[in-house]
Amino acid sequence: MSVVELQGELRSAVRADPRPRPRSASARGPWRGWHRWVSPLVVVLLWQLASVLGLLPARLLAAPSQIAVTALDLVGSGTLPTAIAVSLERVLLGFAAGAVAGVGLALVAGLSRTGENAVDPIMQMLRALPFFGLIPLFILWFGIGETPKVLLVALAVSFPLYLNTFAGIRGVDGKLAEVARTLRLGRTALVRHIVLPGALPQTLVGLRQSLGVAWLALIVAEQVNADAGLGYMINDAREFLRTDVIVVGLLVYSALGLLTDALVRLLERRALVWRREFLSR
Amino acid sequence: MATRVPVPVNETVHAPVNDTVYDTVTAPVVATVRGLTRRFGDRTVLDGLDLTIRRGEFVALLGRSGSGKSTLLRALAGLDEEVEGGLKVDGSVAVAFQEPRLVPWKRVRDNLTLGLNGPDPAGRAEAALAEVGLTDRARAWPLTLSGGEAQRASLARALVREPGLLLLDEPFSALDALTRITVHRLVLDLWAAHGPAVLLVTHDVDEALLLADRVLVLDGGRLAHEWTVAAPRPRHRDHPDLLTLRAALLSALGVTPEGPA
Numbered sequence: 001m002s003v004v005e006l007q008g009e010l011r012s013a014v015r016a017d018p019r020p021r022p023r024s025a026s027a028r029g030p031w032r033g034w035h036r037w038v039s040p041l042v043v044v045l046l047w048q049l050a051s052v053l054g055l056l057p058a059r060l061l062a063a064p065s066q067i068a069v070t071a072l073d074l075v076g077s078g079t080l081p082t083a084i085a086v087s088l089e090r091v092l093l094g095f096a097a098g099a100v101a102g103v104g105l106a107l108v109a110g111l112s113r114t115g116e117n118a119v120d121p122i123m124q125m126l127r128a129l130p131f132f133g134l135i136p137l138f139i140l141w142f143g144i145g146e147t148p149k150v151l152l153v154a155l156a157v158s159f160p161l162y163l164n165t166f167a168g169i170r171g172v173d174g175k176l177a178e179v180a181r182t183l184r185l186g187r188t189a190l191v192r193h194i195v196l197p198g199a200l201p202q203t204l205v206g207l208r209q210s211l212g213v214a215w216l217a218l219i220v221a222e223q224v225n226a227d228a229g230l231g232y233m234i235n236d237a238r239e240f241l242r243t244d245v246i247v248v249g250l251l252v253y254s255a256l257g258l259l260t261d262a263l264v265r266l267l268e269r270r271a272l273v274w275r276r277e278f279l280s281r
Numbered sequence: 282m283a284t285r286v287p288v289p290v291n292e293t294v295h296a297p298v299n300d301t302v303y304d305t306v307t308a309p310v311v312a313t314v315r316g317l318t319r320r321f322g323d324r325t326v327l328d329g330l331d332l333t334i335r336r337g338e339f340v341a342l343l344g345r346s347g348s349g350k351s352t353l354l355r356a357l358a359g360l361d362e363e364v365e366g367g368l369k370v371d372g373s374v375a376v377a378f379q380e381p382r383l384v385p386w387k388r389v390r391d392n393l394t395l396g397l398n399g400p401d402p403a404g405r406a407e408a409a410l411a412e413v414g415l416t417d418r419a420r421a422w423p424l425t426l427s428g429g430e431a432q433r434a435s436l437a438r439a440l441v442r443e444p445g446l447l448l449l450d451e452p453f454s455a456l457d458a459l460t461r462i463t464v465h466r467l468v469l470d471l472w473a474a475h476g477p478a479v480l481l482v483t484h485d486v487d488e489a490l491l492l493a494d495r496v497l498v499l500d501g502g503r504l505a506h507e508w509t510v511a512a513p514r515p516r517h518r519d520h521p522d523l524l525t526l527r528a529a530l531l532s533a534l535g536v537t538p539e540g541p542a
Contacts, residue, residue, distance in 0.1 A: 182358055182359070182360070184396050200386075
């Protein structure tokens with residue numbers, strides 16, 4: 001690879017906006033699209049081969065073909081859609097509660113010194129707690145129903161949102177705050193037009209982090225005491241050595257994680273359009 | 282004939298006026314500063330400074346780096362609460378900063394209407410943008426503007442408020458030479474059309490002489506020198522009056538003249 005080509009590669013790796021661009025024809029172009037799929041496909045084929053030859057027993061890991069069949073069965077029987085619905089509901093409820101708490105507390109702490117003194121020390125202390133370690137307490141306090149699961153997700157979600165929104169509010173450019181003063185903006189207008197939009201990019205970073213931990217918290221909560229949902233499906237499958245069902249469950253978890261991440265990115269593109277046009281110039 | 286030897290401000294508050302556009306002796310006072318003092322720790326940047334700005338006059342404030350030019354401007358803008366002394370400004374004040382400081386998440390037009398009271402803010406913003414030649418950039422995001430466009434938008438945002446006193450904090454220093462000439466003309470046009478008093482903080486002697494009715498030099502925390510610039514506008518920097526003033530100004534700023542020009 002020539003130096004020029006290497007620079008091109010580096011540039012495309014660094015580019016913020018991955019829209020296709022005209023590139024020098026020949027070797028690249030169409031080939032670049034699928035050559036990234038070669039190595040994953042080879043791994044799956046080797047995995048399938050190992051299963052067929054009996055090197056990889058199904059009680060340890062089912063064959064990819066078996067996993068695909070099982071996935072279709074689980075969808076057809078309604079087991080998987082029901083499990084997804086239950087888990088999604090837990091994540092959404094927990095996320096909503098955690099987001100309201102995290103952003104709300106960040107506003108209280110970010111917008112006044114009194115608020116900061118009241119809220120921030122407590123949040124910084126709670127943040128140090130390993131929240132998965134709270135599960136035994138949650139079971140004692142809330143039983144084994146939906147409440148502890150939703151609350152665990154909410155707790156996990158609230159911290160990244162709190163920390164990022166708080167940092168975002170405090171990180172708003174002081175020069176813009178001065179502009180607001182010379183434009184005679186009142187406090188409400190200052191918060192609405194300068195502080196909150198200025199904190200938004202950092203809040204969206206917190207949103208992505210919090211959705212990541214939301215799924216993680218759900219998985220942990222559902223492993224501990226589940227009677228429905230994806231975690232229940234996986235635990236139930238373990239009892240019967242159904243590694244195919246376990247893998248399907250894991251794949252669904254990661255697909256849902258990717259989906260919510262894509263949603264946040266869509267939101268970012270819309271909310272930060274003022275920045276995007278600048279970056280893509 | 283407009284040339285004057287440097288006169289300490291304390292002795293002669295206002296220099297005689299020849300043919301300046303605005304009568305700076307009898308026009309109503311827009312801003313009065315008396316005994317203004319500002320300390321940063323044990324360093325006294327402004328030390329009992331006096332200044333009077335009258336309606337419609339264009340004042341340039343020069344001074345060496347760290348002489349307190351921007352400190353004085355920030356005090357007049359109401360951005361500094363720790364100044365001591367008397368400070369009175371009649372009417373509204375608007376500021377254009379060195380960096381344009383447009384709010385990046387508001388389109389250019391919304392930057393102009395931000396905090397703008399009175400009837401039809403949108404229409405007035407459009408009119409102001411037309412004046413600075415940015416009609417077609419009204420819906421643009423600030424980060425996509427060039428340096429000159431952003432500075433013009435910043436001027437429009439200040440002027441749409443029809444201020445009695447317009448404070449300009451080195452707003453041209455980051456522009457390239459060609460853009461600066463265009464924006465200089467624009468500022469003079471806007472000043473003639475709207476008639477605010479202008480206080481321009483700058484480190485550029487030529488810029489001060491091209492634009493201002495009155496040039497002040499800040500030194501030792503006070504206004505140490507004052508000149509009236511009577512040459513008619515548009516001025517050319519080779520005007521003999523300006524050349525004489527330039528030499529006097531440079532020496533007041535501690536720059537040794539570089540021999541015959």
